[in-house]
Amino acid sequence: MSGTFALRTVASFLPERSVAVAELPELAYLGPAERQLCADLGIERIRTDPELDAFHLAAGAAGRALVAAGLGADQIGALVAVESRAPATLMSSAETRMQAHLGADRALTFSVGGLGCVSMTPALLVARGLLAADPELSDVLVVHGSTPATPRRYRHPVTVSGDGGMAAVVSRDGPLRVLDVLQETNGHYWDLFRVDYRDRPSARWSEQCRDLQEYSFTLTLESRDRLGAMYRRLLDRNGLAPADVARHVCHNLSLGGFRFLEETLGVTIAAACHDNLRDLGHLGANDVLLNLATEIGAGRLRDGERAVLISASPVAAWSMVLVEVDGDPGAVTVGDRLGPEPGPAGPSRRPTAFLDTAPAPVADV
Numbered sequence: 576m577s578g579t580f581a582l583r584t585v586a587s588f589l590p591e592r593s594v595a596v597a598e599l600p601e602l603a604y605l606g607p608a609e610r611q612l613c614a615d616l617g618i619e620r621i622r623t624d625p626e627l628d629a630f631h632l633a634a635g636a637a638g639r640a641l642v643a644a645g646l647g648a649d650q651i652g653a654l655v656a657v658e659s660r661a662p663a664t665l666m667s668s669a670e671t672r673m674q675a676h677l678g679a680d681r682a683l684t685f686s687v688g689g690l691g692c693v694s695m696t697p698a699l700l701v702a703r704g705l706l707a708a709d710p711e712l713s714d715v716l717v718v719h720g721s722t723p724a725t726p727r728r729y730r731h732p733v734t735v736s737g738d739g740g741m742a743a744v745v746s747r748d749g750p751l752r753v754l755d756v757l758q759e760t761n762g763h764y765w766d767l768f769r770v771d772y773r774d775r776p777s778a779r780w781s782e783q784c785r786d787l788q789e790y791s792f793t794l795t796l797e798s799r800d801r802l803g804a805m806y807r808r809l810l811d812r813n814g815l816a817p818a819d820v821a822r823h824v825c826h827n828l829s830l831g832g833f834r835f836l837e838e839t840l841g842v843t844i845a846a847a848c849h850d851n852l853r854d855l856g857h858l859g860a861n862d863v864l865l866n867l868a869t870e871i872g873a874g875r876l877r878d879g880e881r882a883v884l885i886s887a888s889p890v891a892a893w894s895m896v897l898v899e900v901d902g903d904p905g906a907v908t909v910g911d912r913l914g915p916e917p918g919p920a921g922p923s924r925r926p927t928a929f930l931d932t933a934p935a936p937v938a939d940v
Contacts (some may be wrong), residue, residue, distance in 0.1 A: 580703045581749030581901070583714065586634030588740040589855070590624035596735050603725045607861050613729050617830035617849075621728060621737030621856035626727035629659040630669055631738030633720030634676055640716065641677070648677040651710035651744075652738035654703050657698050657719035657860050658663045658688035661770070661780075673718065682716070691888035692826050695719065695860040696743075696896060698757050702745040703753070715745040721859035724770050725780040728856075732787065733768075733889075734828040737856035741864050745817070754881075755813055755897040757805050764794060794891060799839045801893050802885065809883065809895050817841065821880035822870055822896075826862040827852040827885065836885060845870050845882075848914040862887075867898070877898055887888075 596602075596618050627635075641648055649926055654677070656670045662668070670792065671733055674684045675771060687701055688694045702715040723736040739859035767790055770782050791855075810816065823842040827834070831845045832851070851862070858865060863884040870876045877900060883894040 583749035586639035629720030636740035636742035661724035693892040696894035739858040741861035
Protein backbone atom coordinates (compact mmCIF):
# COMPACT_ATOMS: atom_id res chain seq x y z
CA MET A 576 0.00 0.00 0.00
CA SER A 577 1.09 3.59 -0.59
CA GLY A 578 1.64 6.01 2.27
CA THR A 579 3.54 3.67 4.54
CA PHE A 580 5.21 5.05 7.66
CA ALA A 581 7.24 3.57 10.50
CA LEU A 582 7.64 3.15 14.23
CA ARG A 583 11.07 4.50 15.08
CA THR A 584 11.01 3.55 18.77
CA VAL A 585 8.55 2.06 21.25
CA ALA A 586 8.86 2.26 25.04
CA SER A 587 6.80 1.12 28.00
CA PHE A 588 6.58 2.35 31.58
CA LEU A 589 5.04 -0.02 34.13
CA PRO A 590 4.72 0.17 37.91
CA GLU A 591 7.17 -1.94 39.92
CA ARG A 592 4.47 -3.20 42.29
CA SER A 593 3.05 -6.59 41.27
CA VAL A 594 -0.28 -7.73 42.77
CA ALA A 595 -1.77 -11.23 42.69
CA VAL A 596 -5.21 -11.21 41.05
CA ALA A 597 -6.44 -13.84 43.52
CA GLU A 598 -5.90 -11.30 46.32
CA LEU A 599 -7.82 -8.40 44.77
CA PRO A 600 -10.31 -7.10 47.37
CA GLU A 601 -13.30 -7.01 45.01
CA LEU A 602 -13.17 -10.79 44.54
CA ALA A 603 -14.50 -11.21 48.08
CA TYR A 604 -17.83 -9.75 46.92
CA LEU A 605 -18.26 -12.11 43.96
CA GLY A 606 -20.23 -15.32 43.88
CA PRO A 607 -18.54 -18.68 43.16
CA ALA A 608 -19.40 -18.59 39.44
CA GLU A 609 -18.02 -15.08 38.99
CA ARG A 610 -14.85 -15.93 40.92
CA GLN A 611 -14.28 -18.95 38.70
CA LEU A 612 -14.82 -16.85 35.56
CA CYS A 613 -12.19 -14.42 36.80
CA ALA A 614 -9.77 -17.27 37.49
CA ASP A 615 -10.34 -18.70 34.00
CA LEU A 616 -9.26 -15.45 32.32
CA GLY A 617 -5.63 -16.56 32.62
CA ILE A 618 -4.43 -13.44 34.45
CA GLU A 619 -2.32 -14.21 37.51
CA ARG A 620 -0.82 -10.82 38.37
CA ILE A 621 -1.13 -7.16 37.45
CA ARG A 622 1.07 -4.10 37.93
CA THR A 623 -0.39 -1.21 39.90
CA ASP A 624 0.79 1.77 41.92
CA PRO A 625 -1.70 4.24 43.49
CA GLU A 626 0.91 7.00 43.19
CA LEU A 627 1.18 6.65 39.40
CA ASP A 628 -1.83 7.93 37.48
CA ALA A 629 -2.41 7.72 33.74
CA PHE A 630 -0.52 10.97 33.12
CA HIS A 631 2.66 9.86 34.90
CA LEU A 632 2.59 6.45 33.25
CA ALA A 633 2.31 8.07 29.82
CA ALA A 634 5.00 10.62 30.66
CA GLY A 635 7.39 7.91 31.80
CA ALA A 636 6.95 6.00 28.55
CA ALA A 637 7.27 9.19 26.49
CA GLY A 638 10.61 10.09 28.06
CA ARG A 639 11.94 6.60 27.38
CA ALA A 640 10.77 6.61 23.75
CA LEU A 641 12.49 9.95 23.09
CA VAL A 642 15.74 8.82 24.70
CA ALA A 643 15.69 5.59 22.67
CA ALA A 644 15.23 7.64 19.49
CA GLY A 645 18.04 10.00 20.42
CA LEU A 646 15.64 12.93 20.25
CA GLY A 647 15.01 15.91 22.47
CA ALA A 648 11.38 16.74 23.13
CA ASP A 649 11.89 20.08 21.37
CA GLN A 650 12.57 18.16 18.15
CA ILE A 651 9.16 16.48 18.06
CA GLY A 652 6.83 17.86 15.40
CA ALA A 653 3.60 16.58 16.95
CA LEU A 654 2.41 15.06 20.23
CA VAL A 655 -0.68 12.85 19.93
CA ALA A 656 -2.11 11.56 23.19
CA VAL A 657 -4.61 8.73 23.42
CA GLU A 658 -7.03 10.16 25.94
CA SER A 659 -7.67 8.59 29.33
CA ARG A 660 -10.99 6.81 29.90
CA ALA A 661 -11.36 8.75 33.17
CA PRO A 662 -9.52 12.12 33.13
CA ALA A 663 -8.23 13.38 36.47
CA THR A 664 -9.97 16.74 36.02
CA LEU A 665 -12.58 18.23 33.71
CA MET A 666 -12.05 21.35 31.58
CA SER A 667 -8.25 21.15 31.83
CA SER A 668 -5.87 19.86 29.15
CA ALA A 669 -3.87 16.75 30.00
CA GLU A 670 -2.40 16.97 26.50
CA THR A 671 -0.80 20.40 26.87
CA ARG A 672 0.23 19.41 30.39
CA MET A 673 2.17 16.57 28.78
CA GLN A 674 3.64 18.99 26.26
CA ALA A 675 4.88 21.26 29.06
CA HIS A 676 6.14 18.34 31.16
CA LEU A 677 8.23 16.94 28.31
CA GLY A 678 9.36 20.31 27.00
CA ALA A 679 7.84 19.66 23.56
CA ASP A 680 7.22 23.35 23.03
CA ARG A 681 7.06 23.31 19.23
CA ALA A 682 4.92 20.17 18.92
CA LEU A 683 1.44 20.31 17.44
CA THR A 684 -0.46 18.81 20.39
CA PHE A 685 -3.89 17.19 20.74
CA SER A 686 -5.63 13.94 21.67
CA VAL A 687 -7.62 11.17 20.01
CA GLY A 688 -9.65 8.37 21.49
CA GLY A 689 -13.22 7.34 22.14
CA LEU A 690 -12.72 3.75 20.97
CA GLY A 691 -11.48 2.13 24.15
CA CYS A 692 -8.95 -0.62 23.51
CA VAL A 693 -8.81 0.27 19.80
CA SER A 694 -7.82 3.91 20.38
CA MET A 695 -4.15 3.36 19.55
CA THR A 696 -5.19 2.76 15.93
CA PRO A 697 -6.69 6.23 15.30
CA ALA A 698 -3.55 7.68 16.91
CA LEU A 699 -1.43 5.87 14.31
CA LEU A 700 -3.79 6.98 11.53
CA VAL A 701 -3.47 10.59 12.65
CA ALA A 702 0.33 10.29 12.80
CA ARG A 703 0.34 8.91 9.26
CA GLY A 704 -1.82 11.79 8.07
CA LEU A 705 0.38 14.42 9.70
CA LEU A 706 3.55 12.98 8.18
CA ALA A 707 1.90 12.81 4.75
CA ALA A 708 0.44 16.33 4.92
CA ASP A 709 3.45 18.27 6.22
CA PRO A 710 6.87 17.57 4.66
CA GLU A 711 8.56 19.66 7.37
CA LEU A 712 7.18 17.48 10.17
CA SER A 713 9.54 14.57 10.81
CA ASP A 714 8.52 12.84 14.06
CA VAL A 715 5.24 12.29 15.91
CA LEU A 716 5.20 11.16 19.54
CA VAL A 717 2.17 9.00 20.39
CA VAL A 718 1.54 8.42 24.12
CA HIS A 719 -1.01 6.74 26.37
CA GLY A 720 -1.32 5.96 30.06
CA SER A 721 -3.80 3.24 30.96
CA THR A 722 -5.48 2.86 34.35
CA PRO A 723 -8.97 1.51 35.08
CA ALA A 724 -11.85 3.98 35.17
CA THR A 725 -13.17 2.55 38.46
CA PRO A 726 -11.57 1.37 41.72
CA ARG A 727 -12.25 -2.24 40.74
CA ARG A 728 -9.68 -4.11 38.67
CA TYR A 729 -11.90 -7.02 37.66
CA ARG A 730 -14.21 -6.08 34.78
CA HIS A 731 -16.89 -8.76 34.76
CA PRO A 732 -16.96 -10.77 32.55
CA VAL A 733 -14.21 -9.31 30.37
CA THR A 734 -10.77 -9.01 31.96
CA VAL A 735 -8.62 -7.69 34.82
CA SER A 736 -7.01 -4.30 34.26
CA GLY A 737 -3.47 -3.39 35.24
CA ASP A 738 -1.63 -0.07 34.88
CA GLY A 739 0.89 0.91 32.25
CA GLY A 740 2.18 3.57 29.88
CA MET A 741 3.29 3.22 26.26
CA ALA A 742 4.81 5.64 23.79
CA ALA A 743 6.02 5.44 20.21
CA VAL A 744 7.98 7.78 17.99
CA VAL A 745 6.34 7.60 14.57
CA SER A 746 8.39 8.71 11.56
CA ARG A 747 8.62 8.26 7.82
CA ASP A 748 11.41 5.73 8.27
CA GLY A 749 12.28 3.30 11.03
CA PRO A 750 12.92 -0.34 11.90
CA LEU A 751 9.22 -1.24 11.89
CA ARG A 752 7.28 -0.17 8.81
CA VAL A 753 3.50 0.21 9.08
CA LEU A 754 2.23 -1.09 5.75
CA ASP A 755 -1.54 -0.82 6.18
CA VAL A 756 -4.25 0.08 8.71
CA LEU A 757 -7.93 -0.94 8.77
CA GLN A 758 -10.55 0.26 11.24
CA GLU A 759 -14.32 -0.23 11.53
CA THR A 760 -16.95 0.77 14.11
CA ASN A 761 -20.60 0.11 14.94
CA GLY A 762 -22.28 2.80 17.01
CA HIS A 763 -25.09 0.48 18.13
CA TYR A 764 -22.84 -0.66 20.98
CA TRP A 765 -21.76 2.84 22.08
CA ASP A 766 -22.88 2.28 25.70
CA LEU A 767 -22.73 -1.50 26.01
CA PHE A 768 -20.35 -0.82 28.91
CA ARG A 769 -20.58 2.40 30.89
CA VAL A 770 -19.68 4.06 34.18
CA ASP A 771 -22.20 6.52 35.62
CA TYR A 772 -20.32 9.08 37.72
CA ARG A 773 -22.06 12.44 37.98
CA ASP A 774 -24.20 11.66 41.04
CA ARG A 775 -21.75 9.59 43.13
CA PRO A 776 -18.24 9.75 44.64
CA SER A 777 -15.44 8.04 42.71
CA ALA A 778 -15.15 5.26 45.32
CA ARG A 779 -18.61 4.10 44.20
CA TRP A 780 -17.98 4.16 40.47
CA SER A 781 -18.81 0.81 38.92
CA GLU A 782 -18.71 -0.40 35.33
CA GLN A 783 -22.03 -1.80 34.13
CA CYS A 784 -22.88 -3.89 31.08
CA ARG A 785 -26.33 -3.08 29.73
CA ASP A 786 -26.85 -6.63 28.43
CA LEU A 787 -24.46 -9.51 29.09
CA GLN A 788 -26.19 -11.67 26.46
CA GLU A 789 -25.66 -8.95 23.87
CA TYR A 790 -21.97 -8.79 24.80
CA SER A 791 -21.27 -12.51 24.97
CA PHE A 792 -23.41 -13.61 22.01
CA THR A 793 -24.54 -10.83 19.64
CA LEU A 794 -21.31 -8.83 19.68
CA THR A 795 -19.24 -12.00 19.54
CA LEU A 796 -20.96 -13.10 16.35
CA GLU A 797 -20.53 -9.68 14.77
CA SER A 798 -16.87 -9.58 15.82
CA ARG A 799 -16.31 -12.97 14.23
CA ASP A 800 -17.73 -11.77 10.92
CA ARG A 801 -16.05 -8.36 11.03
CA LEU A 802 -12.60 -9.62 11.93
CA GLY A 803 -12.72 -12.44 9.42
CA ALA A 804 -13.66 -10.06 6.60
CA MET A 805 -11.10 -7.44 7.68
CA TYR A 806 -8.31 -10.03 7.81
CA ARG A 807 -9.09 -11.25 4.29
CA ARG A 808 -9.27 -7.66 3.03
CA LEU A 809 -5.99 -6.71 4.70
CA LEU A 810 -4.15 -9.61 3.10
CA ASP A 811 -5.80 -9.27 -0.30
CA ARG A 812 -5.07 -5.60 -0.77
CA ASN A 813 -1.42 -6.14 0.18
CA GLY A 814 -1.03 -9.19 -2.06
CA LEU A 815 -0.34 -11.53 0.87
CA ALA A 816 -1.38 -14.99 1.96
CA PRO A 817 -1.79 -16.04 5.61
CA ALA A 818 1.58 -17.83 5.42
CA ASP A 819 3.24 -14.47 4.69
CA VAL A 820 2.41 -13.23 8.21
CA ALA A 821 4.86 -14.45 10.84
CA ARG A 822 3.06 -13.26 13.99
CA HIS A 823 -0.43 -12.27 15.08
CA VAL A 824 -0.60 -9.92 18.06
CA CYS A 825 -3.75 -8.88 19.93
CA HIS A 826 -5.07 -7.43 23.18
CA ASN A 827 -4.60 -9.10 26.56
CA LEU A 828 -8.19 -9.72 27.62
CA SER A 829 -8.40 -13.43 28.36
CA LEU A 830 -7.33 -16.89 27.24
CA GLY A 831 -10.84 -17.28 25.85
CA GLY A 832 -10.30 -14.18 23.74
CA PHE A 833 -7.12 -15.68 22.30
CA ARG A 834 -8.96 -18.89 21.42
CA PHE A 835 -11.74 -16.89 19.77
CA LEU A 836 -9.29 -15.06 17.49
CA GLU A 837 -7.37 -18.22 16.65
CA GLU A 838 -10.56 -20.04 15.65
CA THR A 839 -12.00 -17.03 13.79
CA LEU A 840 -8.89 -16.24 11.75
CA GLY A 841 -7.19 -19.63 11.64
CA VAL A 842 -4.01 -18.21 13.17
CA THR A 843 -1.85 -18.64 16.28
CA ILE A 844 -1.68 -15.77 18.76
CA ALA A 845 1.88 -14.74 19.61
CA ALA A 846 3.57 -16.07 22.73
CA ALA A 847 4.13 -12.53 24.03
CA CYS A 848 0.37 -12.07 24.35
CA HIS A 849 0.11 -15.12 26.62
CA ASP A 850 3.06 -14.01 28.75
CA ASN A 851 1.87 -10.44 29.17
CA LEU A 852 -1.73 -11.51 29.80
CA ARG A 853 -0.55 -13.74 32.64
CA ASP A 854 1.81 -11.23 34.24
CA LEU A 855 0.30 -7.81 33.43
CA GLY A 856 -3.38 -8.24 32.67
CA HIS A 857 -5.12 -5.82 30.32
CA LEU A 858 -3.45 -2.45 29.67
CA GLY A 859 -6.15 -0.98 27.45
CA ALA A 860 -5.01 0.51 24.16
CA ASN A 861 -1.38 -0.20 25.09
CA ASP A 862 -1.59 -3.99 24.82
CA VAL A 863 -0.86 -4.45 21.13
CA LEU A 864 2.27 -2.28 21.04
CA LEU A 865 3.64 -3.82 24.22
CA ASN A 866 3.03 -7.33 22.90
CA LEU A 867 4.60 -6.47 19.56
CA ALA A 868 7.69 -5.02 21.22
CA THR A 869 7.95 -8.08 23.47
CA GLU A 870 7.86 -10.39 20.43
CA ILE A 871 10.61 -8.40 18.72
CA GLY A 872 12.73 -8.23 21.85
CA ALA A 873 12.50 -12.01 22.27
CA GLY A 874 13.84 -12.47 18.74
CA ARG A 875 10.60 -13.96 17.44
CA LEU A 876 10.08 -11.30 14.76
CA ARG A 877 13.08 -10.67 12.52
CA ASP A 878 14.15 -8.67 9.48
CA GLY A 879 11.67 -8.93 6.63
CA GLU A 880 8.97 -10.66 8.68
CA ARG A 881 5.45 -9.28 9.05
CA ALA A 882 2.94 -9.14 11.88
CA VAL A 883 -0.73 -8.23 12.14
CA LEU A 884 -1.92 -6.28 15.18
CA ILE A 885 -5.55 -7.11 15.99
CA SER A 886 -7.68 -4.87 18.19
CA ALA A 887 -11.33 -5.03 19.24
CA SER A 888 -13.41 -3.05 21.70
CA PRO A 889 -17.02 -3.43 22.91
CA VAL A 890 -17.88 0.18 21.99
CA ALA A 891 -17.77 -1.43 19.29
CA ALA A 892 -14.64 -0.98 17.20
CA TRP A 893 -12.27 -3.28 15.36
CA SER A 894 -8.89 -2.64 13.75
CA MET A 895 -5.97 -4.39 12.09
CA VAL A 896 -2.48 -3.02 11.50
CA LEU A 897 0.02 -4.71 9.18
CA VAL A 898 3.69 -4.12 10.06
CA GLU A 899 7.01 -5.35 8.70
CA VAL A 900 10.45 -5.39 10.30
CA ASP A 901 12.84 -3.43 8.08
CA GLY A 902 16.41 -4.27 8.99
CA ASP A 903 17.63 -4.97 12.50
CA PRO A 904 15.51 -3.16 15.13
CA GLY A 905 18.51 -3.23 17.43
CA ALA A 906 19.83 -5.44 20.19
CA VAL A 907 16.59 -5.38 22.15
CA THR A 908 16.08 -6.91 25.59
CA VAL A 909 12.45 -6.70 26.59
CA GLY A 910 11.65 -6.39 30.29
CA ASP A 911 8.39 -5.30 31.82
CA ARG A 912 9.97 -3.98 35.03
CA LEU A 913 10.86 -0.37 34.54
CA GLY A 914 12.61 2.05 36.85
CA PRO A 915 11.71 5.56 38.02
CA GLU A 916 10.08 7.98 35.63
CA PRO A 917 12.60 10.08 33.70
CA GLY A 918 12.34 13.83 33.85
CA PRO A 919 11.64 16.12 30.90
CA ALA A 920 13.37 14.62 27.88
CA GLY A 921 16.38 16.36 26.47
CA PRO A 922 18.86 15.45 23.75
CA SER A 923 20.44 12.03 24.19
CA ARG A 924 23.58 10.37 22.88
CA ARG A 925 22.18 6.91 23.54
CA PRO A 926 22.28 4.74 20.40
CA THR A 927 18.93 4.29 18.70
CA ALA A 928 17.06 1.17 19.80
CA PHE A 929 13.58 0.01 18.93
CA LEU A 930 12.46 -0.67 22.50
CA ASP A 931 13.81 1.05 25.58
CA THR A 932 13.78 -0.98 28.80
CA ALA A 933 15.44 -0.59 32.14
CA PRO A 934 14.99 -3.51 34.54
CA ALA A 935 14.26 -2.74 38.17
CA PRO A 936 13.35 -4.82 41.22
CA VAL A 937 9.76 -5.98 41.56
CA ALA A 938 7.81 -5.43 44.77
CA ASP A 939 5.47 -8.40 45.12
CA VAL A 940 2.25 -8.08 47.07
